[in-house]
Amino acid sequence: MVCSINARAAAKKRNSEDLFMKYTQGKYIITGKSAIAKEIYSFEISCPEVAEIASAGQFVHIRTGSFTLRRPISICGIDKKKGNLRIVFEIRGEGTSEIARLNEGDLIDMLAPLGHGFTVNPNYKKVVLIGGGIGTPPMLPLVNIYGKKAVAISGFRNSMAVILQEDFRSAGAETILCTDDGSAGIHGFVTQPFSELAKQGGIDAVYACGPMPMLKNIASICKEKNIYCEISLEERMACGIGACLGCACRTVRNDEEYFAHVCKDGPVFNAEEVLW
Amino acid sequence: MADLSVKICGIDFKNPIIPASGVFGYGHEYEELFSLDRLGGIATKGTTLNLRKGNLAPRIAETPAGMLNSVGLQNPGIDHFINVDLPYLLTKDVVILANIAGSTPDECAEAAGKLDKTDVHMIELNISCPNVKQGGAAFGTSCEMAAEVTEKVRKATKKPLVVKLSPNVTSITDIAKAVESAGADAVSLINTLLGMRIDVDTGRPILKNNVGGLSGPAVFPVAVRMVWQVANAVKIPVIGMGGVSSGRDAIELMMAGASAVQVGAAIFTDPYAPVKIIDEMNEILDSRNISSVGEIIGAVKPW
Numbered sequence: 001m002v003c004s005i006n007a008r009a010a011a012k013k014r015n016s017e018d019l020f021m022k023y024t025q026g027k028y029i030i031t032g033k034s035a036i037a038k039e040i041y042s043f044e045i046s047c048p049e050v051a052e053i054a055s056a057g058q059f060v061h062i063r064t065g066s067f068t069l070r071r072p073i074s075i076c077g078i079d080k081k082k083g084n085l086r087i088v089f090e091i092r093g094e095g096t097s098e099i100a101r102l103n104e105g106d107l108i109d110m111l112a113p114l115g116h117g118f119t120v121n122p123n124y125k126k127v128v129l130i131g132g133g134i135g136t137p138p139m140l141p142l143v144n145i146y147g148k149k150a151v152a153i154s155g156f157r158n159s160m161a162v163i164l165q166e167d168f169r170s171a172g173a174e175t176i177l178c179t180d181d182g183s184a185g186i187h188g189f190v191t192q193p194f195s196e197l198a199k200q201g202g203i204d205a206v207y208a209c210g211p212m213p214m215l216k217n218i219a220s221i222c223k224e225k226n227i228y229c230e231i232s233l234e235e236r237m238a239c240g241i242g243a244c245l246g247c248a249c250r251t252v253r254n255d256e257e258y259f260a261h262v263c264k265d266g267p268v269f270n271a272e273e274v275l276w
Numbered sequence: 277m278a279d280l281s282v283k284i285c286g287i288d289f290k291n292p293i294i295p296a297s298g299v300f301g302y303g304h305e306y307e308e309l310f311s312l313d314r315l316g317g318i319a320t321k322g323t324t325l326n327l328r329k330g331n332l333a334p335r336i337a338e339t340p341a342g343m344l345n346s347v348g349l350q351n352p353g354i355d356h357f358i359n360v361d362l363p364y365l366l367t368k369d370v371v372i373l374a375n376i377a378g379s380t381p382d383e384c385a386e387a388a389g390k391l392d393k394t395d396v397h398m399i400e401l402n403i404s405c406p407n408v409k410q411g412g413a414a415f416g417t418s419c420e421m422a423a424e425v426t427e428k429v430r431k432a433t434k435k436p437l438v439v440k441l442s443p444n445v446t447s448i449t450d451i452a453k454a455v456e457s458a459g460a461d462a463v464s465l466i467n468t469l470l471g472m473r474i475d476v477d478t479g480r481p482i483l484k485n486n487v488g489g490l491s492g493p494a495v496f497p498v499a500v501r502m503v504w505q506v507a508n509a510v511k512i513p514v515i516g517m518g519g520v521s522s523g524r525d526a527i528e529l530m531m532a533g534a535s536a537v538q539v540g541a542a543i544f545t546d547p548y549a550p551v552k553i554i555d556e557m558n559e560i561l562d563s564r565n566i567s568s569v570g571e572i573i574g575a576v577k578p579w
Contacts, residue, residue, distance in 0.1 A: 023308060025547050068343050068492045068545050069336070095338070111547055236336040236482075238343065238544045241308070243301035245321075245350045246336040259329050259350055264305075 022053050023114055023241065027107040031084065037163050039091040040134070041100050042076070043108070048083030050112045056141035057117025057207075057232055057268040060087060061240035063109035064098045070111065071095050072237050072263070074209070076137035076164075077144075085112075088137040088163065114240050115267050118230055120145055124204035128153060128197060129173070130190050130218055132210020136164055138232055140171075142207055147172035153193055155210070159184035191217045198225045205230070212276075219271035229271035235262040250275035278561035279568040280554065282316070284513045284535050285436035285461040287397055289316040289371050292569060293526065293554045296517050296538035297322050297375035297400065297440070298347065302361035303368070306547065314551050317371035319464075319538055320357070322402050324376070325383045327353040337473045337482040342492025342519070343541055344471050346485035349377055354387045358394055366395055373438060377402040381415070381425040385432040392433035399435045401426065403455075404442030404467035416442035416467075419454035430459035438515060441465040441506070443495075448502050449509035456510045464515035464538065465506060466499045492541040495519040500532045507533020507574055521549060523556020533574040 032044035050060070054075055061070040077086030091097045102108055120142070129139040129152045136154050143150050150173040156162050158181045168175045176193045177185030186193060191214065197203065198221050208218045209232035222229035235247035242264025251260040251273045260266065260273075280291035294317035295306070301321050303312050312318065330350025337344040351357070354376070365372050374396045378384035388399055403416035403425055415421045426439055439455040441448055443466035452463050468489025473482045481487070499518025507514045516534025520526050521542035529537050542549040561569060 025309060063545060067338060068341065068541055069338050070544065236334045238336050238345070238541075239299065239305070239547070240544075241305040241547070243305040244299050244345070244544070245301070245330060245347050246345060248330060248333040248335055248347075248350070250332070257329065259333075 023112060024049055025109070025111040027109050030102055030104055030106050030108055033102070033104045036088065038160050039100075040088065040161070040163055041091075042086060042088045043102075045085045045087065045108060045110070046083060047085055047110065047112070050110065051078055051080050051083045051085050054078045054085060054113035055117040056120065056145060057138055058113040058115045059267060060085065060110045060112035061114055061237075062099055063111075064095045066098065067095050069095070069238055070240060071099060072114070072234075072240060074138040074232065074267070075113065076140050078141055086140075088134075090134040111240055115263055116265060118142060118207055118232075118268050121205065125149060126151070126202050126204055128194065128203055128206045130194060130206065130208040130210065130214075131155070132190060132208075132214045133157065133161065135208075135210030135214075135232070138209050139207065140164060140167055143168050143171040143173045150174070151176065151197065153190045154178070155180070155190035155214070156184075157181070189217075190214060191221065194218060195221055198222070198227065201225075203227050208232070215271070216276050219274070219276075222271060230268050231271045231274065232267045233262050233269060233274070234267065237263055239263070278558055278566060279570075280316075280558060280561075282535055282570060282573075284515065285398065285438075287371055287436060289536060290369075291316040291554050291557075292530065292534075292536040293317075293550050293557075294319055294371075294373065294515070294536055294538045295543060295550050296540035297373075297402065298345075299540045299543050302357070303365055309547050310551050312365075313369040314554065315370050316536060316554075317373055317397075318365065318368075319373040319375050319400055320361070320365070321351055322349050322375045322377045323351045323354050323357045323387065324349060324378055325354055325387045327351065327356070332484040334482060334484055335488070337488065339471065339473060339490060339492070340494060342490055342494035343544070344473060344483060344488035344490055345468070346483045346488035348485065354390050358390060362394055362396060371397045373398045373400040375400040375402055375440070381428040384425055385428040388429045388435075388437075389432040392435055396435065398438055399429070399433060400438040400440050400464060401429050402440045402467070404440055404444075416451065417445050419450050422451050423454040423458040426455045426458035426460050436461045438462040438464050440467055442467050443498060443502055443518075444470050449505050452506045452510050456512050460512060462513040462515060462535075463506060463510065464517065466495070466502050466518040469495055469498065491519065493519045493521055496521075496525060500529060503529055503534050504532040504576065520553070521545070523553050523558075523560055526553050526557055527560055527572055530569065530572050531574070531576045533576070535573055
């Protein structure tokens with residue numbers, strides 16, 4: 001069951017030449033809620049019209065009860081058959097705290113699906129997915145696509161913050177866990193096991209999301225080893241659809257510096273385009 | 277159904293609601309959500325003679341009941357606008373206000389001169405952008421500079437000329453009178469109020485530009501006051517804006533003296549805000565048996 005208000009956009013048929021993204025805004029029912037780590041929540045949302053067109057790496061823009069700006073949250077699961085999306089988010093401030101107070105059965109106001117997601121290539125034989133902290137959730141849709149071809153490296157502050165490892169394994173991926181304090185898995189950052197994998201070779205693509213220093217290190221290892229790398233970025237955002245130009249990201253296009261926008265040109269960028 | 281149409285500088289608007297410059301780009305992104313034909317007008321993203329890259333991120337900060345922005349007039353330049361974006365916008369049944377800005381009065385005039393040769397309906401001259409180092413707000417904070425840039429742009433175009441005013445001044449009525457004397461056909465106000473937020477944990481300003489423009493519901497009472505003062509000080513029409521987020525807000529601003537209303541930050545909270553505001557205005561007017569929105573312009577009865 002779904003309660004969709006203003007779902008006009010999804011109903012619109014657009015031809016394939018159209019360069020514009022498809023998205024819609026509506027209020028959708030939260031069909032499941034769980035706390036999966038300290039201050040980290042997982043929502044299942046029934047939104048068939050969004051799930052139908054959503055792809056890995058895209059995000060949803062959620063209205064809070066009392067703030068002017070929506071909160072961009074990456075998509076962690078897409079079930080096109082059931083018409084569900086899953087999001088996993090961390091309480092970072094008052095806005096996400098308000099969203100976390102919503103319960104199963106409540107309506108959530110989303111503008112979605114937004115952004116330019118990951119490029120998926122069915123011919124790839126081995127991909128490495130790297131998530132740092134709350135950058136881990138957008139890796140799950142990729143694990144569900146690549147299955148056994150994926151190695152998922154995840155890094156967290158400590159064992160209390162570890163999320164989604166079982167989800168990755170049940171989708172067939174090999175998992176490598178790191179924590180900053182060594183309380184679970186490898187003691188250290190994700191770059192450590194990734195460097196070793198990169199040395200062994202045979203990686204067709206790397207997908208990463210997490211803190212900027214982590215992404216920068218991964219991008220530089222990929223550049224050195226000549227591995228294709230896509231990264232998902234975060235920036236303070238307003239409209240979410242490319243109109244206001246708030247979420248600028250320094251990139252290179254045609255050998256010239258260009259302020260791209262995380263909401264529309266991203267959040268996923270080819271790592272070589274990004275100026276750090 | 278109340279008659280929502282208004283006429284400003286001889287241009288007919290089917291309703292008085294206009295997405296404000298900067299929040300709506302050149303319209304493409306919102307066409308995915310609703311037909312642009314439903315709007316009274318569109319004020320396009322501030323465009324300069326040449327391409328501008330804009331400021332470094334972060335460009336956005338949240339504030340109580342509002343937000344700060346320091347985009348810094350990122351835009352592809354007036355030629356790109358005229359060749360690519362304007363033809364698309366002119367296929368819509370909506371009044372297009374081309375918003376222009378520049379670092380010098382001559383740059384503004386040159387951009388206006390290029391627009392004069394197009395079918396754009398109106399020009400909105402931004403003399404109040406708080407986010408650029410030269411020009412921008414500097415023009416809008418002195419009567420002499422405001423008059424000079426208005427005069428130069430006036431000479432470059434016969435299009436109806438709306439001058440967008442800064443609230444970051446001692447007397448906005450003096451600036452309004454100065455641009456009226458210099459040939460402006462209308463004024464629009466208020467642009468954003470200069471503001472700042474600091475991350476207490478790092479000691480760094482949230483915006484990379486350190487300061488930025490405040491908008492959203494927080495600024496609404498300031499907008500009402502300034503629109504009321506300016507409407508009483510000039511004979512030309514006033515287009516009001518600043519924190520409008522409901523039909524009731526829009527009517528309030530019109531009662532203060534606005535002939536039309538621009539909607540800015542509200543669109544970030546609800547992307548359908550402009551069209552919802554139009555529907556709400558209609559309902560409110562109907563419920564009061566007011567047959568035309570024109571009747572409420574300047575209808576405030578001050579004590």
